[in-house]
Amino acid sequence: MVLSVHQLSKRYGDLAAVDGVSFDVRRGEIVGLLGPNGAGKTTSINMILGVLEPSGGAITIDGIDLAKHRTRALERTNFTAVYAQLPGNLTVEENLRVFGLIYGVPHLRERIEALLRRFDLEGLRKIKCGVLSSGEQTRVSLAKAMLNDPQLLLLDEPTASLDPATARDIRVMIREFAADDSAGILWTSHNMYEVEEVCDRVLFLSHGKVLLEGNPKTLPAEHGLETLEDLFITVAREPLALERT
Amino acid sequence: MPVHWRRTFAIVLRQLYLLRGSTARILPLFGWVAIDMVLWGFMSRYLNSLTAARFNFVPALLGAVLLWDFFIRIMQGVTMTFFEDVWSRNFLNIFATPLSVSEYVAGLVLSSMLTSSVGLCAMLALATLVFGLPFFVYGSVIVPFLLVLFLSGIALGVFATGLVLWQGPAAEWFIWPIPAFLSPFAAVFYPLSTLPRWMQFISHVLPQSYVFENLRAVVAGRAPSLSALLVGILLALAEIVLAGWFFVRIFRRAVRSGLIARYSAETLS
Secondary structure: OOEEEEEEEEEEOOEEEEEEEEEEEOOOOEEEEEOOOOOOHHHHHHHHOOOOOOOEEEEEEOOEEOOOOHHHHHHOEEEEEOOOOOOOOOEHHHHHHHHHHHOOOOOHHHHHHHHHHHOOOHHHOOOEHHHOOHHHHHHHHHHHHOOOOOOEEEEEOOOOOOOHHHHHHHHHHHHHHHHHHOOEEEEEOOOHHHHHHHOOEEEEEEOOEEEEEEOOOOHHHHOOOOOHHHHHHHHHHOHHHHHHO | OOHHHHHHHHHHHHHHHHHHOOHHHHHHHHHHHHHHHHHHHHHHHHHHHHOOOOOOHHHHHHHHHHHHHHHHHHHHHHHHHHHHHHHOOOHHHHHOOOOOHHHHHHHHHHHHHHHHHHHHHHHHHHHHHHOOOOHHHHHHHHHHHHHHHHHHHHHHHHHHHHHHHHHOHHHHHHHOOHHHHHHHHHOOOOOHHHOOHHHHHHHOOOHHHHHHHHHHHHHOOOOOOHHHHHHHHHHHHHHHHHHHHHHHHHHHHHHHHOOHHHOOHHHHO
16 A cells, blocks of 8 residues: 555634545555545645645555654655646756755666656756746656655646647556556546546545545446546535435 | 755755856845945045044954845845745745755755855955955954854844745745844944943844954954853854744644645735
8 A cells, every 4th residue: 555544634724625534545556536626635635745734634655654754755755736837947957856856866867867768858958947838847747756766646637738649648658657666646637538547446525525436437337427527527516416325 | 975965955956056047146146245345345445534544444344244244145045045945836846845844944054155155255355355354353253253143144044934934925025124124233333332222232132243342342452252252152043043943833834724835925915
């Protein structure tokens, strides 16, 4: 198990942004964390990344308690998020070197070269990240996210704002990573076709709670719906109807 | 290199990369202090010409300006490194990593030492070569002078970064005038006895005032007060402890509220 989340909660006064969420991510598995805006996805990811203190519950990464051993747990983790672009005033290579040092990556020079090749960034190494296209920036963010060969990779809408062709290339790269490195991936997206293609399992969050869990290919039919998108819309509009099924 | 040093070095390296590619960042390292040296160098010369040749204003005035600018450069070295993360919205990338708060602050301090040493060298070159500042006049007591100003500059820089983390990026405008606000109490240009009693009371808790009192004593040919300098060092160390406590407290508060993950101009201003 690379990630174990147990009874995780985050309260802001009377509001429960995340309310007793529990789930696991296994090695080689891609788990989709789905739900409408405000369901608690990003709040959960921020708590797993150690930048938001939970009100209750426990997070274990690769067997390490995040609350007690933050540094050791985060050495095994990495992430990319559409709202967390790398500094645009550093070049691709400079960003990778700085973050490689922060993550304590051994043989950093070789690792950076390998990632530049893997993500087709060799020609962009001296270019400042701020002038790259959305697709190029996403590839750089993914290269940064894989610098430390993370056991747990968190991807918060990694293909948002990308054209379909680039998004497909990115999905292929991420699937290869999951297959090659036996890492677990937690993925959020609002693109249900993408989720169905990539994820082995999905969790639907609504109002801070896990409402549904299962295989994205069979889950809609289990609830009398045709597609994952229909299920998503039902979760967003009529979560109580699903709680009764 | 141990891994925690590598993390601290990463913060310094980031600053070096930014400096390497930016004239707008390099020029201010020595531009403003050079202007100060020229301005106060000529002022000191002019004052020398007005008085009977017994008192040399260069080591008293120009030396005081040099040391005060060193203090400001140290403080700004810390805050500027921090602001780079604010301006590039880099908090989530930086703090969702194994980097600890102490490693990050150590990176800010080392970056400040690097950038402020450029300013110090520029000031020394101008003050000694152009205006004949006799730096040897201060003797070995220059070491505790620089130490007190270095420590208190670090403390003020760390406090200022905590303030911006707490109040948001717009609080940057509170930060720049802090040294100007402190300078009358630090008695950079005049003896403490010139100040009214209530101002002297504040001066006595500012470590910088012990430096400038002793600087004037040395220039006047009197022996420096080592016990007073020791008080200055202890006060500066106490400031560092308090500033570190303040920063950690604000940082933990930001982690509890989720501010670190969504820190931007829009969230707080």
